[in-house]
Amino acid sequence: MANETEQKGFLKKFGKWAPMIGGAWIVLNIVAPLALLRIPAVQKYLIAVGDKLPFAIPGMG
Numbered sequence: 001m002a003n004e005t006e007q008k009g010f011l012k013k014f015g016k017w018a019p020m021i022g023g024a025w026i027v028l029n030i031v032a033p034l035a036l037l038r039i040p041a042v043q044k045y046l047i048a049v050g051d052k053l054p055f056a057i058p059g060m061g
Helices: 001-014 016-037 040-052
Strands: none
Touching: 016 040
């Protein structure tokens, strides 16, 4: 019984932060990289770095 109350306390404590943490994760891992890829200077840098690699990446170049 103590385990159930401890778990409920944990969920109650962090339940209000879950949407903010989830939103921040989405922004940092999906939105920000896609926004960076639209900048021409970043595209040119990635192409230059890709040309220097000693192996081929399918679909690049």
